[in-house]
Amino acid sequence: MIAANYSDILQRYIAALAKPRDTLRMQNYKQTFFELAMARGNLKFGEFTLKSGRVSPYFFNAGGFDDGRSLELLSDCYAQAIIDSGLEFDMLFGPAYKGIPLAAGIAIVLNASHRRNIPFAYNRKEAKDHGEGGTLVGAELNGQVLITDDVISAGTSVRESINWIQQAGANACGVAIALDRQERGKGAQSAAQEVEGEFGIPVIAIAGLGDLIEFLETRSVADIDIKAIQRYRNDYGI
Numbered sequence: 001m002i003a004a005n006y007s008d009i010l011q012r013y014i015a016a017l018a019k020p021r022d023t024l025r026m027q028n029y030k031q032t033f034f035e036l037a038m039a040r041g042n043l044k045f046g047e048f049t050l051k052s053g054r055v056s057p058y059f060f061n062a063g064g065f066d067d068g069r070s071l072e073l074l075s076d077c078y079a080q081a082i083i084d085s086g087l088e089f090d091m092l093f094g095p096a097y098k099g100i101p102l103a104a105g106i107a108i109v110l111n112a113s114h115r116r117n118i119p120f121a122y123n124r125k126e127a128k129d130h131g132e133g134g135t136l137v138g139a140e141l142n143g144q145v146l147i148t149d150d151v152i153s154a155g156t157s158v159r160e161s162i163n164w165i166q167q168a169g170a171n172a173c174g175v176a177i178a179l180d181r182q183e184r185g186k187g188a189q190s191a192a193q194e195v196e197g198e199f200g201i202p203v204i205a206i207a208g209l210g211d212l213i214e215f216l217e218t219r220s221v222a223d224i225d226i227k228a229i230q231r232y233r234n235d236y237g238i
Contacts, residue, residue, distance in 0.1 A: 027082040030207045033178070036073050040064050045224045051153070052185075054078045054236065055205055057228040058212070060179045062098055062150030075105030076113070077206045078176055079150065082106070083114060085204045087174050090143030092120040095161045102148040106176070123164055141168035147175045152191040152203065162199060173201055180205035180210075183236040190238045 027236040037043035042064035048056045065074045082089075094103025103120040119139030131151040147161045147180075152175065162172045180192050180203065187194075213233065215227050 029077040030164070030211050031215060032033050032073065033077040033206045034212065036065075036070060036077075040070055045229075057225060057232050060151065060181075062102075064180050071101060072109070075102070075109045077107040078102065078106045078178070081111070081204055081206045082110075082146070082176055085174075085202065087146065087202060087204065088144060089118075089146040089173050091118055091139055091141070091145055093141065093145050093161055093165060093172075094120060094122040094148045095157045096106050096123050096125050098146070099149045099157070103151065106148055110163060123161075131216075136164065136168070141165055141170040143170060144173040146169050146173060149175065150178050152177055152195060154185075155191050155195050155198075158199075172199065174204060175201065176204045178206050180208040182209040182233070182238050184238055188233045188238075193238065209237065 034043065037060065042159075044059045044061075045057060048059040050056050062074075091148050092103040092107055094100045100122045103122055107120045108119050110118050121136055121138030121141055124135045124137060139147050141164070145165045147158060147165075149157055149161075152158060158175055165172045175192075175195060177192070180190070182190055182192075185191050185194065188195065192205070195201070196203055209229075210233075213226065213229055216224060216229070
């Protein structure tokens with residue numbers, strides 16, 4: 001679906017792999033995120049039927065950041081977005097399964113690049129009845145806890161995470177995600193807005209659908225129907 005001009009983005013990604021992390025700090029993290037996601041094939045364009053039944057002109061899969069360097073770059077984008085938000089937090093919580101490497105990666109970048117040694121924890125899907133046992137792994141949940149996940153769809157993962165955090169006597173202070181689709185659910189609000197309204201906590205996204213459209217409009221990328229994405233936003237956006 002993506003033609004020759006896409007190779008320019010791929011080449012910039014390959015070039016980024018050779019740069020020291022401090023150089024990447026100077027770039028716009030939203031741009032870095034989109035270029036990385038497209039180069040890895042994690043952000044695709046075409047026609048994709050979602051669980052909601054809607055046919056989306058784009059699809060994002062965070063599970064494809066599956067090597068050390070791409071996870072490092074993604075974690076760097078998360079860390080930049082979190083720092084820019086100004087949110088105060090004491091630790092990270094990554095819900096199983098995709099949230100686990102995100103929490104670890106973000107903690108590493110926060111320590112290496114922002115001099116913040118932040119503990120993290122995560123849960124198991126199934127309780128362990130041997131060894132240390134239980135369903136929670138990592139640092140003890142306490143203080144203000146920032147949840148790290150890839151996206152918010154129905155909000156089920158966030159609700160489960162908040163339940164774990166509250167049961168431990170800690171407080172969920174926010175959710176950090178990669179891409180906010182910024183589209184309505186069954187009601188007038190997006191999934192992120194529903195979480196914010198229900199729990200009174202902010203949702204921090206590396207980028208949203210509006211950022212994606214702006215990014216594509218400033219690039220010459222063949223075989224991507226920007227107008228289809230704009231129509232989708234007009235039909236379902238918030």
